Structure formats: C-alpha cells, structure tokens
Amino acid sequence: MRVLNKDKSQGPDGITNRMLTGGGDVFTGLLHDFLSSLWLHEIQPRAWELSLMQPIYKGGNKLKTDPASYRGIYLSSVLAKLFEGLLLHQLTQYTEAHDTLTPNKLGTRPGRQTHDAIYSLLAIIQRNWTLCYSPTYVAFLDYSTAYPRVHRGRLAVLLHQFNIVGKMWHHLCNRFQCVKLRVLHPGIAPHQTVQILRGLTEGSRLSPTLFGLFAADLVNHLKRKFHDATILHKGQQLWVSGFLYVDDLCLLSTKQMNSNETRPSLANTWKCRGF
Numbered sequence: 096m097r098v099l100n101k102d103k104s105q106g107p108d109g110i111t112n113r114m115l116t117g118g119g120d121v122f123t124g125l126l127h128d129f130l131s132s133l134w135l136h137e138i139q140p141r142a143w144e145l146s147l148m149q150p151i152y153k154g155g156n157k158l159k160t161d162p163a164s165y166r167g168i169y170l171s172s173v174l175a176k177l178f179e180g181l182l183l184h185q186l187t188q189y190t191e192a193h194d195t196l197t198p199n200k201l202g203t204r205p206g207r208q209t210h211d212a213i214y215s216l217l218a219i220i221q222r223n224w225t226l227c228y229s230p231t232y233v234a235f236l237d238y239s240t241a242y243p244r245v246h247r248g249r250l251a252v253l254l255h256q257f258n259i260v261g262k263m264w265h266h267l268c269n270r271f272q273c274v275k276l277r278v279l280h281p282g283i284a285p286h287q288t289v290q291i292l293r294g295l296t297e298g299s300r301l302s303p304t305l306f307g308l309f310a311a312d313l314v315n316h317l318k319r320k321f322h323d324a325t326i327l328h329k330g331q332q333l334w335v336s337g338f339l340y341v342d343d344l345c346l347l348s349t350k351q352m353n354s355n356e357t358r359p360s361l362a363n364t365w366k367c368r369g370f
Contacts (some may be wrong), residue, residue, distance in 0.1 A: 096123060099177070106172040107145045107277070115173065130178055137265040143190055144174040145275045145288060146296065148157050169298030179300040182266055186259070186304055195257050200314070201340045212340045216347075234346045241342035242302050243294035247271055250295075250309050257308060267305065271295050310339055 099112040115126070133139055150165035157164035189195070192217040220231045238244065251268050254260075259267070274291040277283075288338065295302040338345045 096126075096177075099173075103161060103173060104170050106170050107147055108142060108172050109172055112173050121249070127226065130181065133178065133279070134181075134266070137262055137269075139266070139269050141180070143172050144273045146171045147186070147279055148276050148297075149279045167297060168329075171298055176300055179270065181265065182293070183300050183304060185263065186241070186267070186301070189259065189263075189311060190257075190304065190308070190344055193258075195308060195311065197258075200311060201338060204307075209297060209340065211222075212338050215338060216260070216345065227349070229349045232348045236344040236346065238344070241276075241292075242297055243291075243310050245294050245306060247293065250305060253308060253312055259308075267301065270299065270301055271305070286361045306342060307339070310342075310344075313344075314339055 096116055099116055101111075101116060102115045103112050105111045105149075115255055123139040131236075137369070141357040150162075151168055152159065153164055153166055167328065187205070201209075201212045220233075223229045223231045247268075250271070254264055254267060261286070271294075274296050275288045276291055277285070277288045338347075
C-alpha cells in the first residue's frame with residue numbers, strides 16, 4: 096500500500112490508489128481481510144474481468160481510420176492490480192527459487208535488465224572471435240502482438256507442469272480466463288463490451304511473467320535441439336544460443352543458417368506451442 100502510485104488512472108470501478116492509501120488503518124485492515132478471503136476461497140470479483148481501453152493515435156501520418164494506427168492504453172481496477180501484485184510477489188519468489196524462467200530470460204526478472212542482454216551478446220561475439228576465430232550469426236525475432244497470441248489452455252498446462260499448483264494456479268487462471276474490454280470512444284456506447292477469448296491481458300502486472308513462463312517452454316525446446324551451444328561459466332555449462340528479453344528473442348549460432356530452412360522450422364515450433 097505504501098508504494099502505490101497515487102497518480103495512476105482509475106479503472107472501470109472509479110476507485111483510485113489515492114482512495115486506497117487515504118483510507119487509514121481501519122480501511123487497510125478491512126482491505127487485508129477482503130483480499131485474504133479472495134485468496135482463501137479461490138474467487139475473484141467478476142467486475143475485475145473488465146478493463147477500459149483508451150486508443151492513442153501513433154502519429155506519423157498513419158491512416159486514422161485504421162485501428163492498427165492506434166496504441167491501446169489499458170485501465171484496470173486498482174484493486175485487481177493490488178491483488179495481482181500480491182500474486183506476482185509470490186510467483187516471482189517461486190520462479191527465482193526454482194529457475195523456472197531459465198537463465199536466458201531477461202527483462203522481467205530481478206537483476207536482469209537490458210544492459211545485461213547487450214553485454215552478454217557482445218561478450219559471446221567477442222569470445223567466439225577471440226578464442227575460436229569464428230564469426231557469430233545473430234537473428235533478432237520480434238513477436239507480433241505477443242501477449243494476445245498466448246494460448247490460455249497451453250499456459251494453464253505449463254503452469255501445472257512447472258508445479259505452480261493449488262490456490263496460485265487457480266488465481267492465475269482466473270486472471271486470464273475471462274477478459275472483457277470496453278473501448279473509450281465517442282462512437283461506442285458505455286455499455287458495449289467485447290470478450291477477449293485468447294491471450295493475456297494487456298496492462299496486467301502478471302502478464303510479463305506469465306508470458307515468460309509460456310516462452311520458457313520454447314527456449315527449453317531450443318536448448319534440447321541445440322544442446323551443444325554452451326560455454327563454461329562459473330564452473331557450469333551455460334547454454335548461449337538464445338536470449339529472451341520480455342517478448343523479443345535473440346538467436347545465436349557460429350554457423351551460417353539458411354533462413355529459408357530455419358524460419359519454417361521455428362514457425363512450426365511456435366505453432367505447436369500455442370503461439
């Protein structure tokens with residue numbers, strides 16, 4: 096509660112972080128009991144299923160009648176975000192303790208930021224050239240609309256395979272199984288909503304980590320397929336054929352790859368894994 100951003104925009108219920116932080120000790124105690132009851136009984140308010148989406152024009156002389164010319168800003172209930180923060184804290188502790196996201200996952204893990212990915216890439220290129228006199232071929236891959244492409248059923252199965260079970264599994268599934276959206280536009284009536292049937296919720300505090308768990312399955316598949324691509328690091332063999340930064344994938348190889356052959360193979364791999 097003390098670290099909540101008081102200036103965050105409100106969601107569909109009109110509640111703001113400023114209201115939550117200004118309620119005093121009595122209100123904080125009631126809120127604790129409310130969130131604890133949700134956790135205990137594995138339920139969440141149906142009102143939390145709805146988010147508001149504010150379209151923002153990207154500019155650059157893009158066609159204003161084309162929906163792709165707009166970037167969506169998502170506004171969810173601050174109470175839902177607070178509960179997601181509690182779930183995320185426990186989920187992060189578990190994934191870090193069990194290395195569920197793989198060492199090659201950067202960006203959404205504590206102590207692994209953008210500069211770490213850049214340094215790792217440059218160090219591998221320099222090592223291959225200095226020690227092996229070998230060039231390094233790099234392919235940068237960007238997921239198109241990453242979160243909306245996640246297959247929810249596949250994600251639920253992966254969570255169970257990662258031994259994320261019990262109350263945590265049920266609450267995580269509840270957060271992405273039923274998602275509704277209302278677009279803030281003068282031509283769209285306030286009561287008109289649309290149900291999103293696939294993917295993770297944009298703007299959710301859980302989505303980056305859940306996507307990381309989903310994509311870790313792909314990275315693990317690549318590790319099995321190219322298991323020899325390792326270097327010795329702190330006495331252990333570290334796989335270095337790819338880095339995943341949030342929703343961008345970087346693949347490395349000391350052999351030149353035919354893109355006409357590798358692209359269909361990767362596409363088929365992603366399709367089999369629900370991308």
